[in-house]
Amino acid sequence: MIRVDTSVTHIQQGGRGVTYREPQPFTVAEYEGRIANVRKGMHAHGLDALLLTTPENVYYLTNHHTPAYDAFQALLLPLEGEPTLITPLIEELIGRGHSWVERFATYPHGAPALSAVRTAVGDARLDRGCLGVELGSAFLSVRTYQGLVAQFPAASFRDASGLVEGERAVKSDQEIAYIRQAARVAEAGLRAGIEAAEVGRADLDVAAAVHAAIFRAGGEYMSYPPFIAVGLRSSLAHNTWGGKRLEPGDVVFLELSGVVQRYGAALMRCVMLGPTPPELARRNQIVHEVLEATLEAIRPGTTSGEVDRVCREAFLRRGYRVLKRAGYSMGINFPPGWGEGAVLDLSDGNPTVLRPGMVFHIPQPYRVPGEQTVATSETVLVTATGREVLTQFPRELFRK
DSSP: OOOEEOOSSEEESSSEEEOOOOOOSSOHHHHHHHHHHHHHHHHHTTOSEEEEOOHHHHHHHHOOOOSOTTSOOEEEEESSSOOEEEEEGGGHHHHHHHOOOOEEEEEOTTSOHHHHHHHHHHHTTOTTSEEEEOTTOTTSOHHHHHHHHHHOTTOEEEEOTTHHHHHHSSOOHHHHHHHHHHHHHHHHHHHHHHHHOOTTSBHHHHHHHHHHHHHHTTOOOOSSOOEEEEGGGGGSTTOOOOSOBOOTTOEEEEEEEEEETTEEEEEEEEEEOSSOOHHHHHHHHHHHHHHHHHHHHOOTTSBHHHHHHHHHHHHHHTTOOOOSOSEEEEEEEETTEEEOTTTOEEOTTOOOBOOTTOEEEEEEEEOOTTSOOEEEEEEEEEOSSSEEEOOOOOOSOEEO
């Protein structure tokens, strides 16, 4: 029932078949470097192994990815030796097809997932070791953690949340290249959404145009749906389309992401259907001025909290009190979110020092309950000398 299979060529799953393996998005050297860096952190924390359950972290180290992570999946990374992917039996095929990992511990539907963890940990002779787990992961339930502790009474457990995220914060050249491609995808989707935003059409038509353009531009499935909200529906954060007809005087709010090799870039703009009321014009000017001030504050050596302070004070000077952080890290993303806020964000008092290779999405909405929202954003890279805006799209309130 439960086994660890080190075969690369064949999988025994309802008969024998040849494994199809897709090209890796990164070089062997890059994966080796990532694992080596994580193992340095493990050694510093006195860990014999790391049990990762966050999909982004598993992907970062192995390229294992599947939309079916609602079922328990994990990576067991020992301080020495080969890692093991722990998956449902049906997910072993995609695990072998995407990742470079050769050792798998699987469990069939209906069997307890912890039986596969017991096999993997036992075979690696780690049942008396110190195991790092991600207590901050949304994919390690209290029940599962309690089961782990009960399964291995001779082992000790330590919270290793953030250990891999610390490595993910600064992107490699290849990661940045994928984010650049994702920015082109986002731009294509935004352009199509603006073109489709016409009086008399439905927000469903806008959503259809956005999705079609994203996929035609080479985008993968998104981790958030595009946020397409028309009229007063734009006053609700993270709202989506719902069948509303576009009418004169409506604002069409558009925020979306492009995804390439699971790396994302996000972009936000608005369309005004008809003449712009003076107050919306004023608010639109404010969000663009604040975005520019925030971008100017991004440079290596400054802190995340300082960037957030610049953003908040720029809004306050213009009579608006912002209720959100200035931005968040972008990179690997899986549903339910496209941002890496758990890795790093630009928030009040955050002492993290910005370094070249960090990437952020900087969304700047002017949102008042019960009123239409205007907004703008960019995805930006921290460079050695300052910043580079990766998204390339006219920065304006589009008028139809």
